[in-house]
């Protein structure tokens with residue numbers, strides 16, 4: 001008998017081996033247990049149709065399925081209302097979890113509810129399901145059919161992705177954030193530079209859970225299948241997570257690509273229209289007039305993001321030619337921001353506050369853009385037509401830059417605001 005070959009593994013290979021029934025490497029086919037299946041409102045109708053009509057199946061483990069009403073919530077049209085009604089009825093009939101209007105954006109909610117854990121496999125009907133990699137879960141987005149198959153069988157099959165290693169070194173300077181690091185990463189990799197690969201991010205004990213979510217969230221914008229942040233220091237255990245020893249990548253694992261990002265030289269960054277990898281220094285885009293600023297989304301709608309925005313906006317007013325929309329990512333974020341006065345600061349500065357959820361992120365409601373308008377958003381996509389008219393322009397930035405822009409009425413850095421008030 002020959003001894004089984006054992007080679008060093010990447011984090012993706014580790015998780016897919018552990019959740020399957022044998023050791024796998026990049027390129028292998030893996031059949032794995034799925035720990036959580038997430039379905040968003042916009043896809044719920046197709047999901048239910050696949051389950052009931054095509055598969056004639058019930059969820060194998062209802063406790064492993066969550067439906068979140070977040071993308072167009074509260075409903076904006078009769079059709080949307082009807083689809084959400086069906087989602088509620090389906091949840092009641094099958095016993096799957098339902099997070100209804102106002103609870104928040106799917107990825108934020110699952111994370112808050114502990115429905116993504118280190119070493120788990122979490123599949124979502126949403127491309128930004130890479131976000132779960134923040135807590136070392138293999139999170140990935142799939143279409144309604146794959147999601148339904150996973151819900152019906154409790155398993156999924158996939159080709160084990162190759163991995164890209166991204167190493168973060170140095171420390172961020174003040175005013176520079178994880179969003180800037182994430183945008184820089186996407187610029188370096190390119191919009192399709194990591195197609196079907198797993199981006200494995202090595203950051204030591206840098207970055208909070210929320211910042212790790214921002215990094216993992218953006219990974220899909222380089223085409224990645226997953227975006228895994230290697231747990232470092234006590235970051236995850238401090239949040240109460242159990243990090244299994246087997247989740248860490250091995251020394252000497254195979255990477256198809258390796259890049260390093262020195263955080264200490266990074267300046268605030270911004271994606272200009274209409275690709276996420278079209279990244280520039282904010283300083284070089286300064287001065288462009290902006291009609292709408294949107295602070296929120298699964299990328300940057302967390303409490304620390306609202307704090308960063310409030311720190312810049314406190315004592316200032318939103319520019320008269322600009323509107324500022326602030327939408328907390330979840331009801332939990334909203335509560336915290338109510339309790340600690342952040343929302344009052346934002347409201348007094350002239351922000352328009354919205355119901356926790358996706359808001360105008362994908363242009364369905366609550367802040368759609370007209371032709372020729374310019375928006376600075378803390379989200380993750382600036383594609384043509386994403387937030388409304390095809391002739392609107394979207395720039396992506398951190399909450400601090402978005403807040404400074406709202407005050408100045410034009411693309412600005414937080415230090416520009418200080419210069420004006422001095």
Ligand SMILES: CC(C)[C@H](C(=O)O)[C@@H](O)C(=O)O
Nearest residue numbers: 042043071125126127128362
């Ligand atoms: C509606 C949903 C399927 C979509 C996604 O897959 O990401 C949306 O969340 C987005 O950000 O474009």
Ligand code: SF4
Nearest residue numbers: 105297298358361362
């Ligand atoms: S906030 Fe935006 S990017 Fe995130 S899930 Fe919602 S629509 Fe998609």
